[in-house]
Amino acid sequence: MDLIRRRGAAAAVLAGPGAVAGAVEGRAEMKELTRVSGSVRGAVRADLDEVFRRDYQLVVGVAARVLGSRHQAEDVAQDVFLAFGRSSVPAGEARGWLSVAAAHTALNLLRSGRRRASREENVATADDAVVSDVAEAVVMLEERRRVRAALARLPRKQAVALVLRHSGLSYVEVAAALDLSPGSVGTTVRRAESALRKELNRHASSS
């Protein structure tokens, strides 16, 4: 069987799994693929313990700001540190790398798993002994939901810059992590805050 036929068959076989279908199609894409290095297997980096102890709280904080749920944020942090452990990110860039990874992972979760997220949030809040008043809990949930929805609607870079800044990264750190100039971090964060405030006000006045 020649090459083209073979690819056709692969496409047919893979069509069921949907999103995976495109994986083996197209010569240009295969070239693209072969350029990408995939060497991730191997030992966990030696400085993982040290970096984990230093930055775990920061990473959880970044994810929690996006997700509004400490429980989910800790899951994200696990994923992020596992990835970091297998990466060769220079130690000096670890803090920014981890923060950006946490923000993206959490935003992806927000986008792809919103239904699941809200269910878990419900559970988390129900368990929260501090919130004894049911009405108060409902208001809190609604408030959280609006903030997450507004965050999910922001342009991705704005959302990440916003969350990193509010998680305590300096302007220089945010700039380095997102490949921005330090001068434009203020502009990006300001735009995100302005947009978020408008979203929150709009919903507040309409509800």
Added chain:
Amino acid sequence: MRHPAEGVLRRLLDEPAGVADGDRDHVAVCEECLRRLVAVRQDADLVHAALATEPDADVDLAAAWQRLSSASASGRVRAAALPHAGRVRTALRRPVVAGVAVAAVLVGAGTAAANDWLQIFRTERIAPVSLSTADLNALPDLRAYGEVVVTGDPDVHPVPDAATAVAESGLDVPEVTSLPRGVSGEPTYQVGDEVSLTFTFSAARAARAAAEAGEALPPPPAGVDGSRVRLVAGPGVAGIWSRPAGVPDLVVGRAVAPRAFSSSGVPFETLRDYLLSLPALPENVAAQLRTFNADGSTLPLPVPADHVTTSSAQVDGVRATVLATRDRSLAAVVWVKDGLVTVVAGSLDADEVLSVARGLR
């Protein structure tokens, strides 16, 4: 002097030392800028409060480290979403994908809710539908019968490593424990986002398509015109072992299994039976689709029977479909478990893909 930009005012709140002296001096004496600064501060405070979570102090570092260590030791690769470069877009391709979509639309069952999206099936099993290549080509493009809107972009793109793939897709990348003979090296990874396809049946368009084919359209039952079905699949990840020439030796992919939702005033069976009666659908295909049981949890996988043989086998405790090309140049095994569809395919024989599939972690 001109007023500093809002971004400068924003930084002034957090890091006055990072702002140029000239700007700082200006703001200190400019009423206009002081007013703007107040507004900027109010927004910043509001957002900070909105993003605030529970107190940061209660993180159990030791427990978290323990969890990370055991996950790390188990070899499970999960992880972080990094911005990626060089996205490669792959369009939905007909006829195969369109055919799958038709099939998925047809097979879903249950009664659709009147005004709301109601999940009509969640794939629990995949079953092959034998088609000849001619049948496959004859499968109607859904666009002939109505409006097809693809929301979400599959956006299949390479990612640098498994960890990134996991983070972007939210799925565990199946780890291959031992590679078949002849396959070596490290895989490259691809990720595809969730994609959904909404099909709105249009009697007028279907009539036109039928007329072009020289057939008359059976009159649609009441309510079928304008009824909608939404098919959602993904996200997905794949690890690909290739030769330098680019022919994939082995592909291991996993995706969130397709789900279908219906929003329509008619029972789903009505729409399904009507679509199955349309003239463009090959009769043998329609007959096979009718045999799927009514719970709609089985996704038909169109298989070109003149090139591919199918059989079934057990993988991971569930029934899997094994496909092999008649010339034995390519084989694949597909199964669904816990709402995830996994495929192992390659330029291998059926035993080899099964062995990889059974060895996945």
